[in-house]
Amino acid sequence: MNNMITSKARGSVLMLSLWCMCLLTMFAAYLGYNVRQKLMLVKRIEERSKLRFAAEAGVKKAISIVKAQEQKTYNALNDDLSANDAFKDIMVGDCVVSICYEYKDDETGALALCYGIADEERKINVKTASPVVLERFFRITLESDYAQSQALAASIIDWQDEDSGMSIPLGSAEDSYYRNLRFPYEAKDSGMEILDELLLVKGIDNKTFFCIKDYLTVYGGGKININTASKNVLMALGLDEDIADKIILFRNGKDRIAATPDDNVFESNSSILPKLSQFSRLDNSQLTHLSRVVDEYIATASDNFMIRSVARLNNGKNTMTTICVVDRKGNVLHWQES
Template sequence: MEKEVSKTGSVLIAVLWSLFLLTALALVINASITPQLTLAASLRDRMALRYLAEAGVQRSLLELRSDETEEYDALNNPWADNDEAFKEIFLTDIGYFSVEHEIAGEGEEGGKRYGLIDEERKININTAPVDVLTGLFVNAGEVSDQEAEEIAESIGDWRDGDDEAMDNGAENNYYQGLGAPYACKNANFDVLEELLLVKGVTQGIFDRVKGYVTVYGEGAVNINTADEAVLQWLGIGDDLAKKIVDYRNGGDGQGATEDDNALESAQSLIPDLSARLSLSAEDIEKLTSAQNAGLLGVRSDFYRGESYGRFQDREAAVKIIFVVNRDETIHFWKEM
């Protein structure tokens, strides 16, 4: 009898040890597998969000393709401000895309517009004259006249093809003398962030001006889409810039609405404005000077978008920043 009890006890102990070892093994496997499952779920979600964001890019191309105003572009075109095409477009029960960007001047918090930004509403740092760049950095960059002139001339030296510095600029000798030396490019800017390599441009200055400048296009600023401030910095003056924007905004006084007015021809820009606005001889002189310098146009060819893929019930999102042109070539792509 005692032998049977002993045998039964031994079996029980063996079973208990087996259960303990199996439990320990299960815990180890769980500890190993759980992070992998979490990672797999995270990757799956990110892939889904990426596809949603990419759908926003494709919708942007579709809207550009369907734009019927081939000779000119304005803020009431379907690519510019179009909730129906760009705001929270659901592709599944749980996910959607939005193509959106922040705009200033609408209440204390600013506002949001659903659509694309044409790059030609901005000042092109590859082509803009030094005096235009100086005005930009004084006003938007919030630096002194002397600092702005130094930055503007340094930009001119960075993009030109020679090694001869302007009076207040910087060429290869300056950059090679830095603690961490590098070469002056002597060619056009490819991305805006190159500005941070130019003498005098700090991160703070860059952050203040980046929304007003571009590296895309031929250099003419679209008079139908440019901010009032940008028009001022082109040298046409505060009063004339306001007149143009007021005319563009139409009867309701708001931009990007159905009643907006647009200038349709770069060749007849001054006669068209003269017929619609009360222009002084000085206004016409300023417009003529800007147009002769190649600073004014009515058409845009490059567009920047920020497409977000989001879930309805979660904070997770994927953001794609992209730049495309009219022939649907992708010139810039960044996923975040």
């Protein structure tokens, strides 16, 4: 009898021990999993910190080059800011940083990655542009008809002007339109602070925004740099296609490629008419027209620059992009990390 009780007790102790071991093993596995997750999180935070630091270092390098060019009287697609291999693959600690932007060549239509900084004066400022310029821009860029492009232009004007009256009788929008949307809001009635605000304006959906965003800005005094502006921006100012083509051909130089060492440059507004008429024949009416557009809209230097600093780690698996807009003196106007 005693022997039976002893062996039962031994069996119970064994079972208990096995359960304990099982629980301990599960606990150890749980602890191990948690520790591993936490180590991965720490590693990810450390990597993000390295990438942020490297992207910021890239922006600071770019700002120093912008400041060094402060006194320059013109900016062009092939200068030290817009096209400079010093901006490619800069080593910062464990990271590789590039300052770059995408540029669409007007002659070939090809989209190229440029190492450098893009000026904002190559774009139309939606805060200062007239309805006429905006209408022409939409008609050319979206290939829309006059009524559609005029409605878009008026909607942008009405979104920003102080009053609540429509600038054209039909097609634009003010508070009464936005209040009746599924998720209502009101017209801003002041200047845009970031370009993405366009997505709130009547008629501008994601697809439209994607087509127009590279040609528009919220920075600068409204003058367009004739050395950097694209063909449809030049045409939006009222220049006919023939003159716009001649300006692009002149700029591109003998190799007919933008942002290469042989590019030609307009150093000042007073050099535009003599240089262009020497390069290609312009009749009297074209010269008169060009002169008027130059006086009203054109500059040869830029005052605001967008720096896009891309930091890469682990052969490009992890990246961080910092976008910064600075003025000519290097003052930061906008900062965005993603």
